Amino acid sequence: MRSHSLFKKNNLRNLMLLASLQAATLMNVPMASADDDDIEEVLVISSRTKATLDDSPMRVQVLNEEELYEKANMKPGDIRMVLNESTGIQVQQTSPTSFNSSIRIQGLDGRYTQLLRDGLPIYSGFSGSLGLLQIAPLDLQQVEVVKGASSTLYGGGAIAGLVNLISKRPGETPETSLMLNGTSARGLDVSGFHSRQSDSHGFTLFGSYNRGDAYDPADNGLTAIPEFERVTVTPQWFYTVSDDTDLDVGIGFIDESRLGGSIDYVEGRAPDEYFESNDTQRMYSRLNLNHALESGLRLTLKSAYSVFDRSLEIPDFVFSGKQTSTFNELTLANDEGEGRWVLGLNAVTEKFDQDQAQVGFNHDYSEETVGAFGQYTRELSSLVVLEGGLRADSHSDYGSFILPRISVLLLPMDDLTMRIGGGYGYKTPNLFITEAEEIHFRNLEPIDPALFEGETSKGVNFDINHRLEITEELSLSTNFLVFYTQIDDALEIVESGEIYRFNQLDTAVKTDGAELNLTLSFSELRYLFGYTYVDARKETASGDVDLPLVSQHRVNQVVMWEREDDFRVGFEAYYFSEQNRENDTAGRSYWTFGLMMEKTLSEQVTAFLNFENFTDSRQTRYENIYSGSLADPVFRDIYAPLDGRVINGGVRVRF
Template sequence: MNTIKLFIAVFLLSFGSLAQAQNSITFKITDEETGEPLIGATVYASATMGAIADNNGLATINNIEGESITVKISFVGYEAIKNTYSIPYEGKMPIEIKMEHHHEEVEEMVVTATRTSRSIEDIPTRIEFLGAEELQEKAVMRSANIAMLLRESTGIQMQVTSPSSANQSIRIQGLDGRYTQLMKDGFPLYGGFSGGLSIMQIPPLDLRQVEVIKGSNSTLYGGGAIAGLVNLVSIRPEEEALTKVMVDQTSAGGTTLNAFYASAENRWSYTLFGSGHRQTAYDANDDNFSDLPETRSITLNPTIFFKPSETDEFRLALNGTFEDRWGGNLNAVDDREPNAQNYLQENESRRMSYQLSYTKTWDENRRLTLKNSLLHFDRGIHQFQYGFDGEQVATFSEATYSFGQARSSWLVGMNIYSDRFNESHDSNSDRSYEQFTAGVFIQQNTQLSEDWSLETGLRLDQSKDYGLQTLPRLSVMYKAHPKLTFRMGGGLGYKLPTIFTEETERLSFRAYNLST
């Protein structure tokens, strides 16, 4: 009798496990031509159900309810695939998904990072473009920050610079993260000290598009854009009001609430974005050390637009992010008290800024733009018998004027950038600094023929401490076929020295001077 009962129990457990397995579905996503796994490809089923392909191209959706599931599989640069599968799935798993490169027309994708009104396929500069649909899919998977949506772009690597804080930097074409310029609506808000934790503090819900330029673009944006730049473009209000609310709960103990609203009324329009994120310390490999730090953060971004006429527009944006992170030994994270045996790193950061701009547009080829921004960033790192506290104040002012014709356009401009860092914690050496740079630049775009385009530029920067820097740039584009385009370009750049690098971030800026 006991043997029969045991057999029945084992049968029921096996049946239950089989039923649970049948309520999941696994895909193997690869490039159709090369067979290489597409790491980071998105499998989207609904606002609360989806998966991201791992290093082997495998993505699994669990706990599927209903008799069928419809999924959309997408990856930047590939044709999206939409299929419906019966549940439980009785075919071979993982399901093989072979994705083709897309060749769709992209004339409507107008980028702002090049400061021209040309479409993405008519610009000699190499640009990758993430639109609203792709951003929405990535926000479903990870709504707390933009790290995931950048990670899947080819040529971009997200480098973890601190295991305790989970901080990451953007590497383009293998270069250190400090050589990539990160911008928000054309403003350099994440340079120097403020570059710390920047990727982890930018939610994607209020973004309209992301523009990635690979290769030097220092002519337009200064010496820091040596490897390239990433420009985050915010949603603009339209006649119809827009409301977006998203609540994200992860299996790793993270909870994120994002809310966005946009409205336009006559000459005035505005957007309002708010985000709150809470993450409990998460240990993925049971080594008693946090792989994800405990985090509490709040972000508020209101923006006001005013159009006194059809040709004039003022824009004022305010940004505030307030965050605390605790990473290290789980016992120390719980007690909030580090000691010689239990490592703990606490990060406190406060980021506040404003951006003010004025634009006068006579036509699509003639435009005047004035910009000004102010950033205040304060961050403290506290460990056992060590602390680092610093404050950065950075300003940016710029005037640009574009003119010309459709086949030949010009852009001239000048800007002033200042960066002051003060180390407030007691230290044996003073690593505070103050930098001031003024620059003038010019860029010219020429459509040489139906197949050839040329882009040239020159920038002159005068730094208070490091003298004159001359930055030429050249890009050429050749359209060999409607579906085949060649681009080649090059330029010079420079980077003013600071103590803020990937290496010093890993060391919590301990015992590091500008002279080393």
């Protein structure tokens, strides 16, 4: 462990247990016991400095590799389950036939959450609600979630928070993993990962093939899961230039065809019925250069270039185009000593070229943002750590934004930590929001930057972590969080006849609530309980109105029996309270239940079998999800699963 004045107290071991506590209670990861001889520190990448989970004043939730391993067994093809089963996060399905989904953190729309890969914004914009469906978890080392305004460190868009996907890097020992999975919903997933380090060179390669046939468990003639086929390839090269300098360069390629709608249309029997087709290609390159200066400072250069080409087609309408984006950033950081700091400059560009736009509905745009930011972390004493940050951004269309942030870490007792923090955020108006996806961008007037302002926010959160050692084998870990966020000048879409227009609210959108996580551990057994309360609303002249498709109350419970290198059995139960819908009655509350089993067959081979939603909670069991005919359906808002009961199983091989 590196030297740090926070750890110079005699209770080093308890503080290290507390680091494991925070990872376990916040994100349901296994936690080391007091008898463990070696407790690994969790390094937090999203904090920008080389801070560990327990000494970072910024609240970060971490899913480690073991938790990702478990979730990958349940859903190897994408990361929706990784996020949806976490307290305070709701993955919302946005299309009734194509399975598109977006992330809601603490009740806020998906456009307010940044999805990053190793700190790089390569999933934004037109990919929107397809991004979650196109990221497989096998090559991830950990996932970090920051809730609340994070724009100070990562720029516009992180009003609700950010999800940072951390890739695996080559280790001292070569690693090869293969996974084969099949589902009762006619799905197939084949994934492979390889990493190797040889002298100064390292290499990782991830590839996957995912496909599924059209699936209609409700027998209502519509695809709950569309027909799709996807290929992913992401190689990355790591080079140690010298003792002080290292470089990594990577590229990525994703190609997917997705066809949903009428089952008869998909299977070629009814060419006049409803369909929704998405053909996408994503290509990106990335570069990261680190250099340690003689003064002990660290200089980092990051760069990314991304192209996303998508064609979205429904009957009698096609919306297609190419989004090109670049990201370049230079930072200087001091990671050691009692005062840690980072200073940075970055430049972001984004361009969208629409194909064959109709007159009056041309959505082409080009925009640039340049910004400067700084963050300083200081230990005021062995019990108090203060962190402050400031960002100044200048946008080509929407002017300047000044974004302060402050966080405080308190260590009043050996087994107790508290964090309080708050900050400002912003999001520039953009075509690619959930409401626009839901109408397939049809008859939607473009945004005129001269008529709009940037959405701005302010928010605060406070959380407490506590660990109680009841006996040598029995322990209880608790995390409690309260939060508040307010967004001004929020963007929405209003309907005027057959035309849709963007509009900016004169009143505020507000969300507040609380999260509670409990972890009870006894020998080989663990019980995890999570509860989320969210009050998300917008102000109107006649009073506050609840935001649609937000569960005010959510409960997640997991009972896990695990014997290391032998087997794992888990039972899961999730509750969602009723959700309001636009121009419709509220959806009903529901439970989903899951059972997962994993057996180690040898040092290399593990078999798994999962029964997801085995009680078949499904919106199509409660109501019809559309009115009209299959040639011209009018869909209701989706608040509950449509795929229902799904069984999946397979094997994972490690070499």
